[in-house]
Amino acid sequence: xxxxxxxxxxxxxxxxxxxxxxxxxxxxxxxxxxxxxxxxxxxxxxxxxxxxxxxxxxxxxxxxxxxxxxxxxxxxxxxxxxxxxxxxxxxxxxxxxxxxxxxxxxxxxxxxxxxxxxxxxxxxxxxxxxxxxxxxxxxxxxxxxxxxxxxxxxxxxxxxxxxxxxxx
Amino acid sequence: xxxxxxxxxxxxxxxxxxxxxxxxxxxxxxxxxxxxxxxxxxxxxxxxxxxxxxxxxxxxxxxxxxxxxxxxxxxxxxxxxxxxxxxxxxxxxxxxxxxxxxxxxxxxxxxxxxxxxxxxxxxxxxxxxxxxxxxxxxxxxxxxxxxxxxxxxxxxxxxxxxxxxxxx
Numbered sequence: 001x002x003x004x005x006x007x008x009x010x011x012x013x014x015x016x017x018x019x020x021x022x023x024x025x026x027x028x029x030x031x032x033x034x035x036x037x038x039x040x041x042x043x044x045x046x047x048x049x050x051x052x053x054x055x056x057x058x059x060x061x062x063x064x065x066x067x068x069x070x071x072x073x074x075x076x077x078x079x080x081x082x083x084x085x086x087x088x089x090x091x092x093x094x095x096x097x098x099x100x101x102x103x104x105x106x107x108x109x110x111x112x113x114x115x116x117x118x119x120x121x122x123x124x125x126x127x128x129x130x131x132x133x134x135x136x137x138x139x140x141x142x143x144x145x146x147x148x149x150x151x152x153x154x155x156x157x158x159x160x161x162x163x164x165x166x167x168x
Numbered sequence: 169x170x171x172x173x174x175x176x177x178x179x180x181x182x183x184x185x186x187x188x189x190x191x192x193x194x195x196x197x198x199x200x201x202x203x204x205x206x207x208x209x210x211x212x213x214x215x216x217x218x219x220x221x222x223x224x225x226x227x228x229x230x231x232x233x234x235x236x237x238x239x240x241x242x243x244x245x246x247x248x249x250x251x252x253x254x255x256x257x258x259x260x261x262x263x264x265x266x267x268x269x270x271x272x273x274x275x276x277x278x279x280x281x282x283x284x285x286x287x288x289x290x291x292x293x294x295x296x297x298x299x300x301x302x303x304x305x306x307x308x309x310x311x312x313x314x315x316x317x318x319x320x321x322x323x324x325x326x327x328x329x330x331x332x333x334x335x336x
Contacts, residue, residue: 132254133255147288150293153258153297153298154254154255156259156261
């Protein structure tokens, strides 16, 4: 982690806002506008060629800003990890930039943080729900989603038995 | 027909035990009773218990329900084993609708019966929200003996002199 911090301090001074201690090591805190630059530098300069996961956190009533998006990268050659924290500026309309063009693995992970947390991912090629069904209202992992809320059971919108001679 | 009845009345010895009078429904149900063809709809650990119930140690064929079919059109007993979520509920309903009459449903385990401990936004609280259920089996997961017990209970409900517990 200190290598990564040193690289950014040398080539992109001021990009890393904070080095925060987390449960498994340290995390680099950056601002949302710098996400794509950081991801590009991690991929091209520092050899972090694999995106492990993207996670979103809702700190409603506990911290400001309310939402945070976490990115986990892995360097396959050197077997090192880096954890990037992106506090999302706006609580009403949380937005981050897509990194799907840099890391294709981000595609579904970004759809998931949209589906579950309602984080808008700008520039995503296909920002649809991934886990909940079409027609679901709201984002169920937000802290203000009512725990007892149940939505109508969806109806099947596909024909399970394809017509003879047709393949979808 | 009166001729036959007269013959029986006149001389019991002519046909002896070779003829007995009954209702067609009773005979048909008696035949169905020991040839239930189950279709497993397994989504969770209860399906593993069903594998145990089918295999040598517990051997569901002792009770005449061993012809497991993986097509709803060839089976008359739907065994729903596992958690059914909102996105899957319409698929389950479609599969139930594809089964020919008469048909019966056993909800195996806490999740299929009541949602289990998944009292949340994405799990339906018992499959009876979607399809009719004849027998509920408790347990998380139930023992294979409990699945056998459910089959025996269903067979008893099909016995002559008992109204068939049809799902409709």
